[in-house]
Amino acid sequence: MSDQPSYIAPGSERTPGTRQSGEHGSWQGYATGYLVAMALTGAAFLFARSPLLTAASATSAVVVLAIAQMLVHLIFFLHINTSPEHKTNILAFILTIVIIAIVVVGSLWIMAHLNHNMMPMQRLIESQR
DSSP, X not given: OOSSOOOOOTTOOOOTTBOTTOSSBOHHHHHHHHHXXXXXXXXXXXHHHOTTSOHHHHHHHXXXXXXXXXXXXXXXXXXXXXXXXXXXXXXXXXXXXXXXXXXXXXXXXXXXXXXXXXXXXXXXXXXXX
């Protein structure tokens, strides 16, 4: 059996850089993913240090590049796609995202609630005198 991926018909659901069996990725797929990830990282550094962008636009660009890099890692290194065999992986990934969102949003809500209900520092100092 050769290391070259076999031909896949157009329209079939196969993760880029994987072999026909879908067991493991090919060196070509890993190299492509690595190069794309490095390009996205370099672009993020360039946008962050660019004097031509405002702080808000540089932040937006870095966030977009971070999401793109996350997708590159999911596709090229974790080999997650929309095929029926990967249904449990996708559901586990979605559940992980939901749990992280609940923890982050809940933490922000608790901190905002505590900040709103706490006594101002100046009033606290005056009350201790």
